[in-house]
Amino acid sequence: MATLGFIGTGNMGGALARAACKSVPSDQVFLANRTVEKAKALAEELDCRVADNEAIAQSANLIFLGVKPQYMAEVMAEICPILEKRESRFILVSMAAGLTIPRIRELAGKDYPVIRIMPNTPAAIGEGMVFYDCSENVTKTEEKVFLESLAGAGRLAPLADKLMDAGSAVAGCGPAFADLFIEALADGGVACGLPRALALESAAQMMLGTAKLMLETGKHPGQLKDAVCSPGGATIQGIRALEEAGFRGAVMDAVIAAWEKSQGM
Structure with a gap:
């Protein structure tokens, strides 16, 4: 079973964390947020764990980047040195509007495995529409684990990276x-x-x-x-x-x- 770490527990990150806790044991879900009290409140609600960005970058198998596009560079600069030292396999899962897979990799400094997703807030109650696209180095097994982890979010559908903004304009907005x-x-x-x-x-x-x-x-x-x-x-x-x-x-x-x-x- 994968370990999930959410960096950012705002409306969208929180919705996906709620969805994940329907499929993944709560002790395998870790939450971090700029405002720690927000992460603590959600962790208490879901009976999962509070962490910080560093801990999630060190150990989570699926690292959900739930930060606004304008803050992504700052967050990636913080966790990149940690990611570079990791020996275990991990996947970056980005939900930032407008940031393509190549752009996430550019900010990360390496061609790490990336899954780009465009979810929406009804995912919090299992009625979401989640578009996703995997970089070429995400294996079919890893894609399956990802899909199983977010099964509680609602409908998940593959969509080419170049069409993510269009999908988001319909289902996300x-x-x-x-x-x-x-x-x-x-x-x-x-x-x-x-x-x-x-x-x-x-x-x-x-x-x-x-x-x-x-x-x-x-x-x-x-x-x-x-x-x-x-x-x-x-x-x-x-x-x-x-x-x-x-x-x-x-x-x-x-x-x-x-x-x-x-x-x-």
Whole structure:
């Protein structure tokens, strides 16, 4: 069983740590964070261990780099001397937006095995979408161990390094877009007289159920949309209002804007 070390336990690092503890014995999961209290609180919640960057760099088999892109160079400079002295095998797992596998290796100073991942926050409850790509020196056995370790995160799908930013713009940034839509739906419900709590619950359950319906039936969302739009009915009038407001174009623009930002990091 692999030992997992998380350097950075923010929203994303914490979500993956929660997912990992569903598949990996908690005493094999180590957490480090710039704010130690944050790592301690999460370790207590998950019954796993607190460490520091140095300890994780010395001993973890899978080293998850859960730091923001602008801090990656600083963290790598700190742990590189330790990695260089290691005799045991390890893999760097980077979740930093915009940083390719070659860039991670450049910061590390050597062609270490690297797995680049683009997860999202629903991974914390086992409903995540995690894209990943392995450098050429990650073995099939190591890839299998990695996938087993994060099985509790949700869906894991291979994606070429060059497409990671696009995947992140949809699945990584998407939860924020979906949250905005849920909030807007609830606001509309409140405007029509629904109590706030019920409006939020019904909007969220509708999103959950609709997504599961598409995934489990394999039907195109356009087909599912048409099934709800009765001739002369209320739904098609709502669709008309969304189209008049440029709904689909706005969503596409949001994805492209997020992708362009990642490309420039």
